[in-house]
């Protein structure tokens with residue numbers, strides 16, 4: 001009989017119980033016992049749910065109070081010294097200190113670095129690697145949870161981050177060495193873990209190796225063969241799980257190690273399923289991840305079955321298992337709990353619980369024939385047809401407009417060199433103009449007004465007035481500080497994607513569609529289900545009001561097409577590039593309206609441009625082409641005299657500088673203070689022609705930077721980029737900061753710019 005399993009269940013709970021429990025514990029409002037009880041309860045509920053869906057094994061170790069990479073580091077005893085001696089037991093408090101930055105005696109210390117997990121919006125904590133580190137089982141959580149599952153009568157499949165992936169994602173600290181040299185010390189620790197799990201009676205262990213979908217250096221490919229020849233055949237059967245893409249050239253590694261099962265991403269790697277099936281080691285099981293674990297659409301079960309049939313032919317029924325493409329960590333828990341969506345739209349969706357039912361149904365069809373799931377097949381086909389037919393997903397006007405796009409719509413009238421004098425005349429700017437990235441502190445007052453309006457305690461007119469008051473206050477303060485290009489401060493935006501999504505056709509919002517972003521932080525991505533159109537201007541009133549309060553130029557402020565796409569659940573019935581183009585057209589209209597309303601500078605933020613890069617280098621070109629084209633489509637409709645700004649919140653441009661230049665924004669602001677302006681080197685080397693505002697003020701910390709240090713950074717920048725093309729601004733928006741720090745910091749920043757302007 002073929003089997004059904006799951007790679008991981010969302011740990012946050014349908015009602016974000018995990019968040020509440022862990023935050024209460026951190027705040028000292030609940031005990032460790034209460035915390036543990038909530039954890040046991042969540043796990044029990046999630047296992048029951050999965051068993052009921054017909055899964056043969058339940059994942060164990062997918063639960064964590066913070067992050068599964070950190071969990072793996074704890075299990076291996078890879079705890080940086082600053083968090084204290086762990087002597088074989090990383091208890092929960094130590095674990096939290098690593099995530100949150102406290103030493104054993106409670107002093108603040110640097111937390112482990114956090115970064116995005118492959119191409120998802122989930123963040124993991126980066127392992128810190130030292131040449132002399134040793135690995136020893138140092139956490140009991142995986143074993144006690146395995147016992148917990150066994151005690152409740154389930155068949156547990158413990159899940160570990162595999163050794164290659166754990167190492168690949170680790171960061172070498174202290175000294176310069178090849179981290180792959182740690183593998184030989186790491187493998188015995190994994191062996192001991194597997195042995196203990198075998199002793200507990202675990203039949204299978206899942207080792208996650210998403211690195212198998214990346215371009216791997218030869219040494220790492222060889223390491224796969226070495227590692228899995230060692231780890232298999234000792235006790236528990238070993239399933240290696242690859243996901244977030246196809247195996248590509250790593251397919252040839254498949255026969256090189258005698259693993260007992262290989263899981264592959266049958267959504268993104270659908271075309272290679274049969275090839276992988278044929279390459280499997282003798283008797284090995286193929287786990288076909290044909291249910292999309294990265295998106296919220298309901299599966300076309302007929303189509304999925306069709307994909308499974310040829311695999312069954314090759315492998316036989318016994319050796320074919322069904323699963324979601326990856327852990328369900330990346331989708332919300334349960335659609336049944338959702339109250340924010342209409343029935344039609346809900347009918348097109350599946351969250352984690354529903355996806356597992358789909359997995360269960362496919363298994364039944366394979367084992368008992370399709371008639372066994374006739375009802376599920378009919379319902380799935382009806383949903384697919386409803387979505388395909390629905391007028392809500394297709395707007396003839398939008399499609400006609402996209403079809404009529406012409407090349408000149410992605411080009412400004414004149415090249416930058418000619419636009420520049422026109423903009424300088426239009427905006428009347430000094431040398432080294434000062435500005436900010438857009439948002440100002442979202443004060444308690446602002447948040448209260450938003451809450452009260454949502455709850456009906458504030459009328460719309462009262463709410464609008466509260467926002468206008470906040471804008472007026474922000475403008476007044478900016479004038480007092482003496483900034484050159486002002487912003488309205490974004491008080492009306494709770495979130496830079498949600499705000500636009502709520503004003504565009506084609507987006508829907510859930511009430512309970514939470515997914516974990518990091519630690520206890522959860523986000524509710526919008527659902528981009530249909531053609532995108534802008535029924536009316538989205539930001540013009542706010543910007544016009546802000547401009548009316550000052551003679552200085554006010555920047556219009558928009559979120560770019562790639563970022564809107566990247567931070568939403570996006571429709572899967574057309575290429576992402578097509579959706580990006582629709583978003584770009586809607587933004588293009590907004591840009592035109594802002595210009596017509598008298599805004600002389602307009603910023604289109606693209607903080608997510610870089611994270612949208614495909615995992616495989618070979619696919620970058622295509623992505624960057626449409627990403628750049630979308631940005632240009634959104635921004636090229638303005639006259640030469642209107643200045644287009646963009647902003648990106650990172651300091652890593654080396655490999656994408658060509659695309660950044662191709663955006664042809666008049667001004668780009670980037671994060672730079674923490675890298676001491678080093679990132680400018682690539683702009684210099686590339687002879688980047690337009691203007692740049694390298695951040696001189698690290699907004700991630702509450703510390704107020706001094707005039708001296710910012711002047712110093714500016715002087716450094718000026719050695720690389722000519723002063724005529726330099727702007728002065730913070731690293732990013734200021735919405736998470738308080739006025740107490742923001743005001744003196746910006747005063748110092750303006751003073752630093754003034755000092756630089758004075759003849760030396």
Ligand code: GLN
Pocket residue numbers: 437438439490496557605607647648649732733734735
């Ligand atoms: N304009 C936005 C702000 O200032 C940009 C945020 C971002 O880059 N993530 O908040």
Ligand code: ZN
Pocket residue numbers: 437607647648649650731732733
């Ligand atoms: Zn930013």
